[in-house]
Each structure stands twice: as structure tokens, then as C-alpha cells.
Amino acid sequence: MVDLQAQRQRLGARLDAAVARVMDHGGFIMGPEVAEVEKKLAAHCGAKHVISCSSGTTALIMALMAHDVGRGDAVFVPSFTFTATAEAIVLAGATPIFVDVLPDTFNMDPASLAKAINVAQQTGLTPACVLAVDLFGQPADYDALDAIAKEHGLWILDDAAQSYGAMYKGRALGTCAAITATSFYPSKPLGCYGDGGAVFTDSEAIARKLIQVRVHGQGKDRNENVRVGLTARFDSMQAAILLEKLSIFDDENVARDRIAARYTAGLKDVVTTPGVAPGCTSVWAQYTIRSARRDRIAAHLQAQKISTAVFYPKPIHVQPPYRGYPVVTGGLPVTEKLAQDVLSLPMHPYLAPETQDIVIAAVRAALA
Numbered sequence: 001m002v003d004l005q006a007q008r009q010r011l012g013a014r015l016d017a018a019v020a021r022v023m024d025h026g027g028f029i030m031g032p033e034v035a036e037v038e039k040k041l042a043a044h045c046g047a048k049h050v051i052s053c054s055s056g057t058t059a060l061i062m063a064l065m066a067h068d069v070g071r072g073d074a075v076f077v078p079s080f081t082f083t084a085t086a087e088a089i090v091l092a093g094a095t096p097i098f099v100d101v102l103p104d105t106f107n108m109d110p111a112s113l114a115k116a117i118n119v120a121q122q123t124g125l126t127p128a129c130v131l132a133v134d135l136f137g138q139p140a141d142y143d144a145l146d147a148i149a150k151e152h153g154l155w156i157l158d159d160a161a162q163s164y165g166a167m168y169k170g171r172a173l174g175t176c177a178a179i180t181a182t183s184f185y186p187s188k189p190l191g192c193y194g195d196g197g198a199v200f201t202d203s204e205a206i207a208r209k210l211i212q213v214r215v216h217g218q219g220k221d222r223n224e225n226v227r228v229g230l231t232a233r234f235d236s237m238q239a240a241i242l243l244e245k246l247s248i249f250d251d252e253n254v255a256r257d258r259i260a261a262r263y264t265a266g267l268k269d270v271v272t273t274p275g276v277a278p279g280c281t282s283v284w285a286q287y288t289i290r291s292a293r294r295d296r297i298a299a300h301l302q303a304q305k306i307s308t309a310v311f312y313p314k315p316i317h318v319q320p321p322y323r324g325y326p327v328v329t330g331g332l333p334v335t336e337k338l339a340q341d342v343l344s345l346p347m348h349p350y351l352a353p354e355t356q357d358i359v360i361a362a363v364r365a366a367l368a
């Protein structure tokens with residue numbers, strides 16, 4: 001699905017030198033690379049504050065903790081996402097309320113969010129936060145979500161784990177919500193060589209709390225604890241690797257866009273190809289098609305040793321640990337339909353046209 005070796009070859013000796021520098025200076029925890037990558041990420045997206053951390057999941061938990069979201073609070077979240085999005089809410093002690101998504105962008109449906117807020121009020125929960133996900137690389141509709149959030153005094157947390165680097169109406173993700181969380185898991189569009197993540201905010205007060213949460217709720221020094229926190233630092237070695245990868249990231253996203261357009265041209269008459277909303281760009285964490293004959297396509301490609309994946313065959317609200325939480329009135333029909341018919345194809349910036357042609361031909365042959 002993702003070829004990390006092609007990128008490794010492109011960066012070559014620069015990566016080896018970056019790792020060697022960290023081993024030589026020995027500042028493995030919060031070394032100079034950590035502050036440097038935070039500064040570069042802030043400049044890259046335009047956020048005032050970037051707090052790196054140990055994973056995308058941790059980034060979400062830190063954001064909820066820094067905003068004091070907990071027991072009795074409702075957090076509105078799509079069910080059509082990676083488990084970590086909802087998991088962070090439960091770990092923070094709050095209650096997820098599952099919201100449906102739009103069939104074309106796979107992102108949170110603002111009309112469903114408005115209905116879900118009523119559900120929270122009826123169940124005696126305090127509506128606290130909208131946790132929007134930018135699924136498969138594309139931003140959610142922040143203007144529409146913001147209008148509803150504002151009306152109810154809610155703040156928006158953006159799970160940009162799959163989509164850092166994408167733009168919403170001229171604004172970079174990292175600046176489109178009160179707090180944005182992302183992941184540097186190796187297969188994400190901007191990945192390191194292990195676990196990592198970051199939190200973005202323009203609020204100085206929230207940034208200060210995030211820094212406290214990252215290291216055991218530490219205050220001005222290690223002898224002062226001002227809140228309950230975590231061990232959630234990004235390590236220097238991963239920061240050094242990420243700095244190198246960040247230097248080619250924008251160029252890679254141009255390639256991703258070209259590759260997505262090529263898939264769309266080759267497949268749009270036989271399957272539903274993914275749409276990008278007006279004013280948005282995608283970093284194509286996944287290239288996800290829809291077809292009633294999804295399983296047939298997957299089997300045909302597997303027989304030709306072409307990888308495919310279904311994200312996500314089982315929505316979160318039907319998984320045992322999450323079954324007991326509220327769902328928006330009327331249920332999640334779009335989410336349940338998508339679980340039946342989505343299929344993600346190989347997608348990375350180094351996918352050669354000849355390889356892509358084989359994938360396109362295989363999908364067409366499966367449906368012929």
C-alpha cells in the first residue's frame with residue numbers, strides 16, 4: 001500500500017547522518033531536533049504553537065486533557081474513522097456520541113452533528129467538543145462545523161492524523177480548529193520511523209497546558225506538578241528523521257495529487273472515485289474507491305498480488321468496547337453503507353505510472 005523504501009533511497013545518506021548526529025550528541029530526550037521540528041512545523045502550517053508528542057493517539061488525549069474534557073462531557077465524533085479517535089475520548093473520561101459522515105468526502109456530516117447535540121442534551125451530558133476527522137487526507141467542512149459549534153459553545157478538535165499537509169479554503173490544517181492533532185506513524189503521509197505525533201494551537205494558554213500534560217503535569221520545574229499528565233514526549237531520533245522528511249513533504253504531496261488524478265481518470269467510469277470538496281486539497285493518505293462489488297475487486301487484486309485494504313470494515317460504534325455509547329437519532333446509515341463498499345488502493349508518492357496501470361487494469365478486469 002505504501003512504499004517507504006523508495007523514500008528512504010531518495011533521502012539516502014541524509015537520514016543516516018541525521019540519526020548519527022543524535023547518537024553523537026546524546027540528547028535523546030527533548031534534544032535540539034525536537035524544538036527544531038516544532039518550529040519548522042509551525043512555519044509549515046502557520047500555527048502559533050506546535051507541541052510534538054509520542055503518537056497521534058496521545059496528541060488527541062493531550063488536547064482533551066488540556067481542555068479539561070472529562071466525566072459528564074459529550075464529544076461528537078464520527079464512527080467511520082480509526083479506533084484511536086474515539087478511544088481518546090473514552091480515555092479522557094468523556095462520552096463519545098457517534099455522528100454520521102457524508103458519502104462523498106467520508107467526513108463528518110454537519111446536519112448529523114446538529115442532531116447529535118440534541119441527543120447529548122436529552123441524555124444529561126454536557127456538549128463539550130466536536131472531534132472532527134479529516135479522513136483519508138481531506139479536511140472536514142470546518143466552516144459548516146464551526147457554525148454549529150459556535151451556536152452551542154463547543155470547541156473543535158481536528159484529528160488530522162491522516163491529513164496534515166492538506167488545505168481547507170486556503171488555510172492549512174493545523175490552523176482550522178481550536179486544537180489540531182496529527183500522527184507521524186510511518187505510513188501516514190508525514191511519517192517518521194516509529195511512533196510520534198504533534199498538537200497544534202494558536203492559543204498560548206492551551207499550549208502551556210499541553211506542555212505540562214506532555215511531561216507528568218510538570219510546572220516550572222520537575223519538582224512542581226500542576227496537573228495530571230503523561231509521559232508523552234517525541235524523541236530526538238524521530239524528530240531528526242522527521243526534519244529530513246519534512247524537507248521533501250510538499251514535493252511528495254504534488255506527486256500524490258498527480259497519482260490520485262491518474263487513478264480517477266482510469267477508474268471513474270467503473271467505480272465511484274473519491275471526490276475532493278471545492279476549496280480543499282487532499283494529501284491522499286488513502287485513495288478510496290466505492291463499489292457494490294468491492295469484495296470481488298479485492299479478491300481479484302489479491303490474486304494478482306496487488307495490496308488493497310478496507311478502511312473501515314467495522315465502524316467503531318459496532319465494536320464491543322464502544323457499543324454502549326450513544327449514536328445520533330436515526331443511526332449511521334452512511335457509515336454502515338461505506339463499511340460495505342469502500343476499498344483503498346496502493347497510494348504513495350513513488351508509485352510508478354506502469355505499476356498504477358497494472359492496478360487500474362486489474363480493477364477494470366475484476367468488473368468486466
Ligand SMILES: *Cc1c(COP(=O)(O)O)cnc(C)c1O
Nearest residue numbers: 055056057082084085161183185
Ligand atoms: C493513525 C490515526 C490515529 C492515531 O495515530 P497513532 O500515531 O497511530 O497513535 C488517530 N486518528 C486517525 C484518524 C488515524 O488515522
